[in-house]
Amino acid sequence: MSVEQFGVVPDGTDATPGVLAALQYCQTHNVSCLVFPNGRYDFFPDFAKDLYLYLCNNDAGLKRIVFPLIDFEEFTIDGQGSEFVFHGLINPFFVSKSSSITLKEFSVDFERSFHSEGRILSVDDEGMDLHIPEHFPYKICGGLLRFVGNDSAVESSNSAASRLVYGSNHLLEFDTTERKTAFMAKDYYFNGTASYPAREIGKRTIRLSIKGLTGKPGNTLVFGPNHRNYPAFVLNESRDICVESITIHHAGGMGILAQLCHNVHIDKCRVTPSKGRILSTTADATHFANCTGLLSLTDNLFENQGDDATNIHGVYVQIARMISSHELLVRLVHPQQIGFDFIHEGLEIEFVDGRSLQTIGEGKVIRKKPLNKEFTQIVLEKPIPEGLTVGDAIAANRDYPEVRISGNTIRNNRARGMLLNCRGKTRVENNYFHTPGAAILFEGDASYWFEQGGVSDCVIQGNTFDNCLFGVWGKGVIDVQAGIHEKRESSRYNRNIVIKDNRFIRGNQSPLLHAFCVDNLQWRDNQIEASRIDNPESPFIISFCSNVSIKDELYCETDPLPNLNT
């Protein structure tokens, strides 16, 4: 079935009402595929469906959704190569409680990006002069720079009008020529604001009056948004979802967020900025929270996004109060996890020492009473294990997913490549990485991000790591970290990591491997293209590990700690 039958035509008018009617028809009549004849379709928030959404690692809120695929089964949206252009404060896709959904062959962009960019003209101790291109409209008033919406005729008749403010609280320098984050550029955060002290010094030229900024004339300063309100695709409590051959040029948050889903495949997609922008999505290209089944990322391009290419993790709640031998009060601590509703009756859980991340025991939830979106009271089947205290954590002991990451190109974004925090079989093969931070990071903590990690079977092979870690986000091209503050001698949060047959191009001094609190790590048959003379530092930093084996032609140096067995 074609959207044309619902009056949707690629003529610049608002396609939203027609698309909503088409979706409703498809659902009611079990239509299996909705086709968009090739063209550019525009979407405005006015008539979009609104729902209050809790979005893990993005911002909760009342969203205006153009494609609300809720309770759909066996349904495909085929864009036939169309461009979908979204206007104003709008959320493109929300797939929830659905199964066997395929989204394919279209691009997603926003007419006005949630971030803004400026070309650096000069820098001194007191601030920076910048030229801001026309497609990032702004106003300076009361000594404050505020980015605003477009004033185009088509928008002013809609609620996506020019009065909109595109608040920013983060600055980051990009190399304009190389089209990637500038060498060793660091994040500037301005929490709790939406604007910057500035004055106009010429036509679309401003003086940013912030002391201590660094930057190279000619480079691009990216003004990151002060929110993650508008991820492009949210997949929620659904199964068997395929996102194929889709280009995400932009999102005000993550590109694809999958939470509490089973079997998600992202294949031949591209996250890449559209013309005139250096940033694509303002946060992670993809992100998976408490998913199960098989998660695959194959043959995708993830470039220039504002955060990692992916992060596959669980969520910890913190124990806020011990009520009785069988009862606990737990809390979702991270503000962007509030409302992440993974606890249910019958849930198998693990109890975790919040400081060492060691598992203290296991249990089962038999009743829950949510106090609000932050705190939940739970009743357990068996007594709470000995030693558990306030500040410790609980995570779902789920059917951890199998992860397949292959054939992807990850480059030029802020921060890291792949964050592997999944206990299922994890295979990372034949990818190309050129990331300013760690290409692959293993993390997990129960004290800040509250992301459950800890791989148990991970093979990284056949990849090319091309001059990674040219920025500040990591301690090694492959970086095994974890928020382990106590019992480092015994806590082994990540286990069974094999790194083999990869190619490392090492033009800088960055360590190739940083390993912390790992058990059983094998490094073998990797080709390292770097002269020992150019890189006198050891490429391996290993601490608090057991059973680490490094077999390569390069020398291996370890710190004086006791647990390294090579």
Next chain:
Amino acid sequence: MSVEQFGVVPDGTDATPGVLAALQYCQTHNVSCLVFPNGRYDFFPDFAKDLYLYLCNNDAGLKRIVFPLIDFEEFTIDGQGSEFVFHGLINPFFVSKSSSITLKEFSVDFERSFHSEGRILSVDDEGMDLHIPEHFPYKICGGLLRFVGNDSAVESSNSAASRLVYGSNHLLEFDTTERKTAFMAKDYYFNGTASYPAREIGKRTIRLSIKGLTGKPGNTLVFGPNHRNYPAFVLNESRDICVESITIHHAGGMGILAQLCHNVHIDKCRVTPSKGRILSTTADATHFANCTGLLSLTDNLFENQGDDATNIHGVYVQIARMISSHELLVRLVHPQQIGFDFIHEGLEIEFVDGRSLQTIGEGKVIRKKPLNKEFTQIVLEKPIPEGLTVGDAIAANRDYPEVRISGNTIRNNRARGMLLNCRGKTRVENNYFHTPGAAILFEGDASYWFEQGGVSDCVIQGNTFDNCLFGVWGKGVIDVQAGIHEKRESSRYNRNIVIKDNRFIRGNQSPLLHAFCVDNLQWRDNQIEASRIDNPESPFIISFCSNVSIKDELYCETDPLPNLNT
């Protein structure tokens, strides 16, 4: 029943969980009164109930509510003179779908106010130097002044922690000695931000780098919040509500908002700042939207609030699209009205010319289909009246309430006293006004605020108007305005206003009466204390009116327009 029975004690610990348990018990067991033994009770947001609320003329959002009185009947909360102190981002009272509720004998305050204040030290063309007292914590970072939460030990263990930002986007000067808005002080708005360009110049002393600010050294600059998220009392879809002998020291929004309620009585209450602050609530003291029955405001004190003492009005939706002879798409246009759900099947409505505010016809809604919280499709019983077009408006043709306002003192706040926009019998008697704007304003428009007004039977008598209109907010001490942009010759939006037996103390040049598009206004037997020599300007400005009669010892001057019949 006492809250003591639920472990609630006035000892500084979080009383919220105990209060929630007590309320649940009272509801389940039909307890008619919950008593707080006299003392100070503290409330934190952690364990409060959360609900997404749409609050007319305040900001919608997910709120943490301490007193959620939902589906209560015949219930009293008796504070016995207690102080209720709220911490952090928290909403004190939400009364919804309840009847016969009395709230009495306690005070409401916030430990950290949503606004901040600073003492003006000096002013020049480039900005202002200020001293900011300790109870308004702030940080200056990256050239930006941001107000933040308190760092007290008791709060840091809760989610009301010091990382909170108290965003501000409005500045207004107050006279520190007189404790009221400064003479002719004007509002400075900084839409779309939360912070100001500033630098530290001494201990708790800052330089605000905003050009063109005016202010007198010694006076107080109030930094108004950039939201109305935290009104103290919200009364929603309820009937027979009494708020008695309650003091509201502060709210991050309005003091008392009643929406879609029937019979609301506010008696012997005080809206007044607590020690060390010059501002009380950051918005209106009280506010009524689409209420019915009897609304009474008797013997209250409303002082130093950030906006009007009251506003009693209806809400217009705008016609966004004509779908068919019986079908319309309507829109809630004002951002703070989105989600105000007054349209229902069976609703009697009036159709209003959006430019002249003249009623075009009447009708009845027989079906509604909400598209989202902004747009609703409605089906009418009869054809849409001739002449109605996109941009015109619809309001509920309700049983307009009777309004009794007597014995109140209204002074020293920003803006106006009473906004009378109610078509029922309206009596304003024996009040004292010392307001910087109009003491009494009649408004209504279908183009900006979308507030339905237009009195039909209003008597203002026995009041004292003491040197009102010493600020910028109005055209007369009694000010009849309306958003009438066309057909001024025939549109008579406000009708039948009698102003008699009042005392006007007129130490300045402000007009006593400004009347626009009124039919039948009588001014008689008012005592005006001012010398004609000191006040050479006419105190009466009348335009586009019919049947205006002014009988007083002072001269009466009219503009040259034709419809004045004295």
